[in-house]
Amino acid sequence: MGARNLEEILAAAGNTVKMLRNSQLGAYVYPVVASEFSNWRSEQWAWQHSAVLFDQTHHMVNLYLRGKDTIKLLSDTAVNSMQGFTPNKAKQYVPTTPYGHVIGDGIIFYLAPEEFVYVGRAPASNWLRFHATTGGYDIKVELDDRSPMRPMGKPVTRSVWRFQIQGPKAWPIIEKLNGGPLE
Structure with a gap:
């Protein structure tokens, strides 16, 4: 065996x-x-x-977060501070569990007031999506998943x-x- x-x-x-x-x-x-x-x-x-x-382009998730509670969601789930974070800036996003276990990391781009995109691996994206949809936040979430590992001959397009x-x-x-x- x-x-x-x-x-x-x-x-x-x-x-x-x-x-x-x-x-x-x-x-x-x-x-x-x-x-x-x-x-x-x-x-x-x-x-x-x-x-x-x-x-x-292909190996990372793009997770768009739009809404008035996005900074609160990021602050509630990350170890790093979102204080002073303004549009046209980017910063590393490191989410953790309530016990301090690291979920992953990626980059948060502050696109415009109340509009962000997380770029990175799926674990942190999944963590953000879960909390955005279950935590009572006023946020719209849009996932642009990474390109398929095996496109099976189909064209690969990204947004x-x-x-x-x-x-x-x-x-x-x-x-x-x-x-x-x-x-």
């Missing part, structure tokens, strides 16, 4: 590090986005010395496409593309 739980798997392996390093599962590749565009060495070099462009440029030359590249300074 095979192992019934994680504890038994780790006990049977004897050496957890060796087991993980020799896993036959292979790399996790999100099927909608190419795992690399040139090769990983060049991309790592660019990240450190130049700039890279990430496609952040929002998100890209991130990162690296020491990212800002000069953005200003060049803009035709001048942004600030």
Whole structure:
């Protein structure tokens, strides 16, 4: 009989590090986005010395929260303060249980008065949706779920496409593309 739980798997392996390093599962590749565009060495070099462009469109949930109680919901469920949070800003959102156990994290974008979007993994999104709908908050919730892992040949569309440029030359590249300074 095979192992019934994680504890038994780790006990049977004897050496957890060796087991993980020799896993036959292979790399996790999100099927909608190419795992690399040139090769990983060049991309790592660019990240450190130049700039890279990430496609952040497919692997995260977009959860739109609209209503007068949204700041209260965020304050009630997060460890970090929402005091001084204003439109056109973003901040990390770290929800916890009432006992302090971390649910996950993501980014909250303050789009406009009473309008926010959470971008991140499903656990924190699910936590927000649950409390928004059961906690007596005056909030409308709209979920734009992440792209399917297996689209089965169907086209993948999103309501929002998100890209991130990162690296020491990212800002000069953005200003060049803009035709001048942004600030």
